[in-house]
Amino acid sequence: MAETPETFLVFAAEERLPDFLLVTQIISKFLGLSREEAAQGARHSWGFLGEDLSGEKALKLLEICGFYGIEAVKIPTAARPELELPLRITKLGLEPDKLVYSEANGQSDTMPKENIRVLSAAPLKTETLRTTHTTEGPSIQEKAVRLGIMAVTGLPIGLGKSKEVRKEVKSSETSFYMDLILDGGGRLRFCSDNFDFSHLAAERTYSSQLNFRLMAAKLAAFAPKALKNAGLWAILENKPLSPLPYDSMDDFELESLRLLAVVKAKGCPPNSPAGPPSGGKT
Numbered sequence: 001m002a003e004t005p006e007t008f009l010v011f012a013a014e015e016r017l018p019d020f021l022l023v024t025q026i027i028s029k030f031l032g033l034s035r036e037e038a039a040q041g042a043r044h045s046w047g048f049l050g051e052d053l054s055g056e057k058a059l060k061l062l063e064i065c066g067f068y069g070i071e072a073v074k075i076p077t078a079a080r081p082e083l084e085l086p087l088r089i090t091k092l093g094l095e096p097d098k099l100v101y102s103e104a105n106g107q108s109d110t111m112p113k114e115n116i117r118v119l120s121a122a123p124l125k126t127e128t129l130r131t132t133h134t135t136e137g138p139s140i141q142e143k144a145v146r147l148g149i150m151a152v153t154g155l156p157i158g159l160g161k162s163k164e165v166r167k168e169v170k171s172s173e174t175s176f177y178m179d180l181i182l183d184g185g186g187r188l189r190f191c192s193d194n195f196d197f198s199h200l201a202a203e204r205t206y207s208s209q210l211n212f213r214l215m216a217a218k219l220a221a222f223a224p225k226a227l228k229n230a231g232l233w234a235i236l237e238n239k240p241l242s243p244l245p246y247d248s249m250d251d252f253e254l255e256s257l258r259l260l261a262v263v264k265a266k267g268c269p270p271n272s273p274a275g276p277p278s279g280g281k282t
Contacts (some may be wrong), residue, residue, distance in 0.1 A: 006060035007077045007104050010065075011258050013045035013265065016107075018070045023049070025070055030061050037191075046255040052077055073265045081260045083218045083253060086189035091196040101188060111182075117263045118181035120229040120256040121216045122246045125174045132145045144173060167201050174211040175254060180219070181260055227259045 013016045018191055020042055026049060028038035052063045058074040065072040080191060091102040099116070102108045175259050177194035192212040197204050220228060231252075234241050246252055 002232060006056065007052045007075045008050075008055060008063045009077050009080050009261075010050040010053060010058050010072055010074045011261060012049065012065075013071045013073045013262055015259070016164055016263065017230050017232070017255075022068050026061075026064050026070065029066050044247070044251060044254070046251065048254065058095075064201075073262075074107070075261065075265055079264075081185055081257065081264055082183045082186060083257055083260065085135060086187040087165075089188050089190050090194060092272040093197070093199050094189070094218060099222070104184040104194075109198070111188075114225075115182045116180050116226045117183060117225040118179075118229070119216075119219055119223060119226045119232055119258055120150070120179040120181065120259070121176065121212075121235055122231040122244070122252045122255075123174050123176050123241050124246055124249060124252065125172050127176050132279065174210055177249075178212070178216060178219070179252075179256055180223075185260060227263060229255050 012023075020039075022047060023042040024035060024038045027033060027041050027045070030036055030050065031038070031041075033041070033094075049065065050058065053061065053074075062072055062074060066280075088104060089101045090104050091098040094113075098110045098112050100108065100110050178190050180188040183190075192208045195212075197208070197211040197214075197215060199213060199218075203214055205211055205214075213235050216232055219233060220226075220236055228236070230244055231241060231246065234244065
């Protein structure tokens, strides 16, 4: 039985995402796509430039990246790291050498800060559609027509009956998510909507989103060697988050996966193996 040829994954090797226009040019040149088609792929690539490539094609893509000044690496597809399901936490405290966190059930644990390899933050919008039923009477125009008929004919036709109206109302809500990604792909996750920000003490405000930004900045200072995603960099540099294309949780997780792949590909020394169990819900 013939062996399956080895394939490769190519991705940007720097912490910061490469320039969007450069990624568009790279994808366009490598795949022979128009700029418009390549831009659609670049928007949600999050630094991944090619996957399941033969060795020859991977080298060609690396050459194109080098031409455009983008540092990239290739790894065997089989060596691609995986993110475990996140463990949802509702509270954390930062001590000099460790992080103390609590789950929703009240169970607490600690973790050395050196275990944190990637910090990712992002705003994600959730849209909901609900149906409402209201009772509405005749419109002003309908009443005017009926009054005119009654005035001309003298017939008591009334002003019309009320009717039940069914409407679909769309609403959206933005929540902020933070993932602390550990050796091996384990994750701690908290959301601005249901997190206890008491660690902020006197800095805590009445805004959960502002509290999230403050907490994110503290985590970045707490684990300075951890790689940071585009969302966290925007928070630290006081830039707007809305231009970043976090259209779904898939975008958020793909970006985090690339940063974990960068950690592994660059041969960063392993941290303490201790870490929390995974398996929480997103």
